[in-house]
Each structure stands twice: as C-alpha cells, then as structure tokens.
Amino acid sequence: MTDDLQGREPETKDAVVVAGIDCGTNSIRLKVSRVDQKGSHDLLPRMLRVIRLGQGVDQTHSFSPQALDRAFAAAGEFARVLRQYPVEGMRFVATSASRDAENRQEFEDGMESILGVRPEVITGTEEAALSFLGACSSLPQDSLRAPYLVVDLGGGSTEFVLGGDGVESPADQVREALSMNIGSVRMTERHLLDAPPTDEQIQEAVADINRHIDQAFKRIQVGRTGSIIGVSGTVTTMAALALGLTQYDHAAVDGARISIQDALAVDERVLRSSRTQLRSCKTIHPGRVDVAAGGALVWSRILVRLAQAVTETQGRNLDSFISSEHGLLDGLVLDYGRKLLAKRS
Numbered sequence: 273m274t275d276d277l278q279g280r281e282p283e284t285k286d287a288v289v290v291a292g293i294d295c296g297t298n299s300i301r302l303k304v305s306r307v308d309q310k311g312s313h314d315l316l317p318r319m320l321r322v323i324r325l326g327q328g329v330d331q332t333h334s335f336s337p338q339a340l341d342r343a344f345a346a347a348g349e350f351a352r353v354l355r356q357y358p359v360e361g362m363r364f365v366a367t368s369a370s371r372d373a374e375n376r377q378e379f380e381d382g383m384e385s386i387l388g389v390r391p392e393v394i395t396g397t398e399e400a401a402l403s404f405l406g407a408c409s410s411l412p413q414d415s416l417r418a419p420y421l422v423v424d425l426g427g428g429s430t431e432f433v434l435g436g437d438g439v440e441s442p443a444d445q446v447r448e449a450l451s452m453n454i455g456s457v458r459m460t461e462r463h464l465l466d467a468p469p470t471d472e473q474i475q476e477a478v479a480d481i482n483r484h485i486d487q488a489f490k491r492i493q494v495g496r497t498g499s500i501i502g503v504s505g506t507v508t509t510m511a512a513l514a515l516g517l518t519q520y521d522h523a524a525v526d527g528a529r530i531s532i533q534d535a536l537a538v539d540e541r542v543l544r545s546s547r548t549q550l551r552s553c554k555t556i557h558p559g560r561v562d563v564a565a566g567g568a569l570v571w572s573r574i575l576v577r578l579a580q581a582v583t584e585t586q587g588r589n590l591d592s593f594i595s596s597e598h599g600l601l602d603g604l605v606l607d608y609g610r611k612l613l614a615k616r617s
Contacts, residue, residue, distance in 0.1 A: 282345065288401030289315065291354060291362040291479055292605035295391060297326030297369040297381075297427025297457045298563065299505065300343060302350045303601050307609025311409060312602065315357060320505075321346040322559025325379075325396045326369030326428050334372050335373045340382065340551050345412075347386040355385075363608045366391040367399050367600075368428025368455065384499035396451020399600060400424065400431035405499045406603030407596045408444040411527060416594065417498035418443035421578070425504045425598050427457035427563065448492045452475050454486040456506050456560075456567030462564045469549045474543070474569065481573045494578055495585025500592075505560060506567030512555045512593035513538045522557050526597040532575050535593070 287308040294301050302319040305312040322340040325335060334345075354362075370376050386391040396401075403424040418438035420568045424431040430452050436445045441515065463469070463477035488494070502511070508525045514534040515524060542550065543565050550561045560567070575593065582590040 284413070286615065288360050288609050289358050290605055290609045290612065291357070291359045292601055292608060293350065293362070293364040293387070293389075293391075294481075294601040294604060295323075295325060295343065295366045295370065296322055297362070297367070297429075297455060298322060299559065300325070300346050300350075301601050302353065303605050304354070305605050305609065307606060307613065309343065309566075309613075310611060312606045315356065316335070316353070318601065319350065319353065321349070322557060324457070324559070326372075326457050328461065329372050330461050331367045333372055334375045335369075335379055340379060343379065344382050344386060347383055351387050361608065361612050362387070362389050363572050363604060364391045365394045365399075365402075365600075365604060366390050368426055368451075368453070368458075370395075372428065388532045395603055396429055396431060398448050399429075400433040400434075400449035400451055401446050402410070402607060403431055403600045404433040404435065404446050404449070404603065405444075405607060406599045406601065407503050409606055410598035410602060411501065411594065411596060416443075418503075419447070419496055420444075420499050420501055421494060421497040422501045422503060422599075423574060423593075424508070425502070425506045425567060426455045428455045429452065429458075430454050430490055430570060430574070431492065434492055434494065434497065437496070437498075438560060450492050452488055454481050454484045454570055456563040456570065458566070458568030459570055460563045464569070467550075467562075468544050468566065469565060477566070477572060478567055481570055482577075485577050489495055489581060493585075495581040497578060497582055498579060498592065499594060500575075500590070501594045501596050502571070503596045504559065506564075506571060508595055508597060509560060510535060510538050510542070510571055511562070511569060513542070513553075517555050520557070522597055525595050529592050530595055531592050532579055533591070535575055536572050539568040540566040541589035542573075548616070 283388045407422045420435045422433040432450045
C-alpha cells in the first residue's frame, strides 16, 4: 500500500473503503467501493483500460515490453485516481495471461512500484469463485431459476461456476468450478488469423473449443443448470449488439435477458465481419475489435453446448441467458471488504 493510502480513518466502524484491481489478458480494471453489511457501494465509476497484456503470450509464454509499458501506464493512471479516496485496503489480482507468462516477476515488480501493492496471480478456481460471488450479489435471484451457472469469458481463459439448487444448498453457494484455457485473445491469436477468418480457421478453432468444453462437461454437471449468467466484456458486448444498441449502455446491458437465438445471430455476424466493419460499430470497444471474432466464437459454442446439455439432462429448452456487468472485480472487492470488516469484530 502506498503512503498516500495509509493511515486514514475509516468513515464508520461498520463500513470499509477498499479498492480492487483485476488485470486480465485483455484489460485492467479498477473499482473503489464502500463495503458494509448490505454489500458493496461504488464510490466512483469503475475504470477500464484495454492493455492487451496477454498479446502473444500463448505463443511466447512471455509478456512483451510493449504490453508491459501499456500495463504500467494504466497503473500510473489508477494510482493518481486512488490518491483521491480514503482507501483502507487494496487487493490486486492477475489472471490467465499472468499464469502463463514466464517473466511475470517483471510485471509484478513494476506494478508494485507504481501502486504499492503486489499483484496476486490467482488460480482459475479462485477466479471462478470470485466471479460467481460478484454476479450473484448483484442480480435479483428470486427471478432466476437455480442452479445458476456463471460463465466468465475472458481473453485467455473461461470459467464455469455452478451454484446450489436453492434446496439442498443455497443458490449463491459455489458447488463446482472449472477454468478452461479458451478465450477471445487466445482463440484469435491461435486460430483466427484473418479478418474475417477463413472457414478452415473457424473449423480449427471450433475443434479446439469443443475439446475444452468436452473436458469441462465431464467435471461439472452443467446439465443441471437452471439459469446462465454471462459476465465479462465479450459477453456484455455481444448482449449489447443483440439488444440493437448503437452505443454501449451499461444500464441497458446489466441484467438483460438475451435469447440464445439472438446471441448466436450476433456472434455469427461478428465472426464474419472485417475489422473495418467492426471498428465502425460504436457498440464495440475499440480495444476489443481485434479479438471480437475469437470471443464471439467461444461464446456461441458455449451457448449451443449448454443448451444441448440442459435438454439432454432435464428435457427442457434453455433458450436465454442473463447478461451481467458484475463479475470477478465485484466479487473481489466484496470478498476483500468483508474480510477486513470481519477482522474488526
């Protein structure tokens, strides 16, 4: 923790101001919130910067100097913002790309020197659990059918987290979790080298994605799923497109129910578009354009396979998912804040 963030009195004994930073393969995000017994309350709009930290990591197993420069620049911006808030604690987690990079100490040392806190490279299992907490804490669960399956589709990895059925175990309690090494950046760099990709490239990517899904389905009882909750930038971007938004609207996307049929149509359109066409779409963040095809393909295959599994297991049609703006970062802040409050009691 930097000196600017230390030694400040908490606003009340029943609340704590905490910051969370989540650095993934494609983006880095900051959230500052007051956490109390009722939950997490944001003190400023969350900040997101697309830094493509994981660019090339799937092939080289190393962060490039350019990617590290982008990450450090974003960290410097976050540090300046954090000085304006009475933060009592901060947790910084890094995910898929950092798990794969052999030179991650350079990244960790640089971030610590800028922010005063060292990034924790968390496991896929912890990433999944925090994503589940963040998603479930922000949705009206009484309107959703349990068990919930939270799908966090990132740049380098995708997490499946299945909760309880609401009878034998609470619906917001994690029962099973798994992280797969498929994501928007990884699939784009590994297979979808042209834009739009060729049919052969798409077939190779689909085979790769299906292999990972096959293994996941052997370990998680996804056929029991009552509701799919999709989190991450890829999912919310595709949801915005399915809603027909011409500009990205956080309020419209968060909690929206999207039909799988509409989602698949959007995924196919994105997959078959050139980068020029994607750049002209104001709903897609400019930093996601280059990897949008990979994300669209992963998401479409997951939706199709999940719907098939539910039909085979339950004999019912799972025809929609819930789009959520809340995931790993929200779960990180809420969990950390609760732990700090518990230490006071």
